Amino acid sequence: MRKILFTLSFAASLVYGQIQEVPQPSQEELELRAWYHKSFAKENVYGVATEDAYAYAKEKGLKINPVVVGVIDSGIQGDHEDLAGNMWVNVNEIPNNGIDDDNNGYIDDVHGWNFIGGADGRNVNQDNLELTRLVREGNALFASKDNFTNETNQKKFPEKYATYLKAKAELDENYTQAKMAYEGISIQAEQAGLGYSKFGEEYGMDKEISVKGIKSFKPKSDEAKFIAGRFESTINTYEAPEVFGKTPREILEEFNKGVNEAISYYESQVKYHYNLDFDPRDIVGDDYENLDERIYGNNDIQGPDALHGTHVAGIIGAVRNNNIGMDGIATNAKLMSIRAVPDGDERDKDIANAIRYAVDNGAKIINMSFGKAYSPHPEKVWEAMRYASDNNVLLVHAAGNDNQNIDEIINYPINYYSDGKVVAPTWITVGASTRYNDDIRASFSNFGKKQVDIFAPGLEIYSTVPQNDYKFLQGTSMAAPVVSGVAALVWGYFPELTAQELREVLIKSGNLSNDLLALSTNGVIVDAKKALQIAEMLLADKK
Known part of the structure; x- marks a missing residue:
């Protein structure tokens, strides 16, 4: 599964950018937590108008x-x-x-x-990824020790063989890239971690980082200078809450957590996703081919x-x-x-x-x-x-x-x-x-x-x-x-x-975004209140 989510901290993003943890600004946290419930009609934010939907239902005396x-x-x-x-x-x-x-x-x-x-x-x-499973199956058909059988199967299953060749090339490339990243990230993380540690030693490991403190800081080492410069570059950016108001110790802890997540990510690819020798299906105990x-x-x-x-x-x-x-x-x-x-x-x-x-x-x-x-x-x-x-x-x-x-x-x-x-x-x-x-x-x-x-x-x-x-x-x-x-x-x-009517209601009631018209069949973002209104009208017309 290509899980559609991303987690990792700002600190670790210095060495790893595939997965990102969403910043959580402390002053705006409550509002940010609920932004997707907002109303486009009232607040000009493409939320789904959850609260407005319930208010509308209450006003209409609807029972759920x-x-x-x-x-x-x-x-x-x-x-x-x-x-x-x-x-x-x-x-x-x-x-x-x-x-x-x-x-x-x-x-x-x-x-x-x-x-x-x-x-x-x-x-x-x-x-495994399905890619790996396809290559494993293809190896048995087309790359066994019996060349005659391999050639026979290649002629017998030409489409399957073409898919196998494509999948094998993709697997080889992906495995190589993942292995390089897995082996290289520890070295990069060690260098970045040293920078955070040096900065903490010179700035004060438990001293809160502030804009004033960063601007007046006089680093003694190149490592601390680099980190201080990186922190200063986040002033007035969305990354600022990930730095200012925290201590070097807290940032180092977040960095180490992020690095561990990054290592785990690539480790999964190398050891499991792209590993032809790994197959956990026996755990399930089913007749898999049935x-x-x-x-x-x-x-x-x-x-x-x-x-x-x-x-x-x-x-x-x-x-x-x-x-x-x-x-x-x-x-x-x-x-x-x-x-x-x-x-x-x-x-x-x-x-x-x-x-x-x-x-x-x-x-x-x-x-x-x-x-x-x-x-x-x-x-x-x-x-x-x-x-x-x-x-x-x-x-x-x-x-x-x-x-x-x-x-x-x-x-x-x-x-x-x-x-x-x-x-x-x-x-x-x-x-x-x-x-x-x-x-x-x-x-x-x-x-x-x-x-x-x-x-x-x-x-x-x-x-x-x-x-x-x-x-x-x-x-x-x-x-x-x-x-x-x-x-x-x-x-x-x-x-x-x-x-099917519900599907149509969701689409017809969505808020139009011209920027999405060329990227989807309808160019709309779902809206709960408008969906209730359209559903009500649709059912009234059917009576």
């Missing part, structure tokens, strides 16, 4: 109904202080009795299911790393108005956790089964904040997508964070068959927007006049993370649940809508 939202992701901390009250509960299942009480095939699935865990309780954390197999996994909906999924869940439906943490968009959302996305690429079989599980167990909206460049079995995912659409379920998918035109470069799963026909008319693909009207598309967000349907806030998004904590993250992974949350809110007030 619960809507189950399936979150296919890395897992959710279901007992999080700001999520527990809104987790979906399978009332027909008795918790932890080891019995499939509701006879749906899944034992003790009280809050959802985990398709990347084993019956023995173990869980997949890291996995794409029709449905019953496998376990009921651990959190898994070993639920940061991504927990953040997504909070955006959709963290408990509102409880004076804890933050407010989700949909007060009526019931969050169903379906764990199918590892640190690596999700597998087509698991995604297809996750979609079907969500549909069969009552989800009306399915959020999918994941994507990948290769898909060996897209037809299985398409079948599940069509199944969801036929059962009146809205499918919300993140566009991806490669700053690419996905009309040209595919980000699976996609909503088009090979012949160009639409798979699921209830599918909606979401790009990420910002709070800056003159720079409205998030720089990382994918786009596409055909593939991207709508945009939603995806930069500087504050939400729940494991251990009852909260954090700013950014990505189309955050934008998709904004749309899922708005969809749940609207559907809660107007359950008479079909999923």
Whole structure:
């Protein structure tokens, strides 16, 4: 999975720029935390007008109904202080009795299911990218020790062989780059860390850094001089809160944390994502080649790393108005956790089964904040997508964070068959927007006049993370649940809508941005209040 989020501090950005932690200015923090709830009509900020939507519903005397939202992701901390009250509960299942009480095939699935865990309780954390899995399979067919068999297979499977050659070249290049970065970052980090330490020794490790202090500082060493110059360059910039008001010791601690995250990032690529010798699927214990197999996994909906999924869940439906943490968009959302996305690429079989599980167990909206460049079995995912659409379920998918035109470069799963026909008319693909009207598309967000349907806030998004904590993250992974949350809110007030009508309402009611017209089918950013108004009018016209 090309997770669509970024985390790392200003300090570590001196040596590592792939992942970035969003600055959190102390004076503006509360406002920043809730910016995506703002109203474009009132405040000229492309938020989703959450509070205005609830005010409108109250004024109209509308009653809200619960809507189950399936979150296919890395897992959710279901007992999080700001999520527990809104987790979906399978009332027909008795918790932890080891019995499939509701006879749906899944034992003790009280809050959802985990398709990347084993019956023995173990869980997949890291996995390969699909690219690596394709090359591993191709090596067996086309690069074995038997040259005759290799040549026979090359002639027998020409398209597969062409894909293999492309994938192998890409894998070799990516692995080499990741290995160089992994080995080089420690050296760079050591040099930068020495600079911070020298600066702290000379400036005062526990002395608060101020503009006056930096301008009057007389460094004795080249290392301290470099860091002081770097700090001075942030005056009157968005990076200033990352420096001023903190001590050198605090900045050094943040730097070390960021470096560890950077090392972990590249380590995952080298050891897991691009490693042909690594394959954790035996943990799951399924018959992997049997794409029709449905019953496998376990009921651990959190898994070993639920940061991504927990953040997504909070955006959709963290408990509102409880004076804890933050407010989700949909007060009526019931969050169903379906764990199918590892640190690596999700597998087509698991995604297809996750979609079907969500549909069969009552989800009306399915959020999918994941994507990948290769898909060996897209037809299985398409079948599940069509199944969801036929059962009146809205499918919300993140566009991806490669700053690419996905009309040209595919980000699976996609909503088009090979012949160009639409798979699921209830599918909606979401790009990420910002709070800056003159720079409205998030720089990382994918786009596409055909593939991207709508945009939603995806930069500087504050939400729940494991251990009852909260954090700013950014990505189309955050934008998709904004749309899922708005969809749940609207559907809660107007359950008479079909999923296809709801999709149309979300798009027709969005706030137009001319800058997004060439980057998506509609050029709009989702708006909850306007969606309620359009839904109300649509249903009135049907009567």
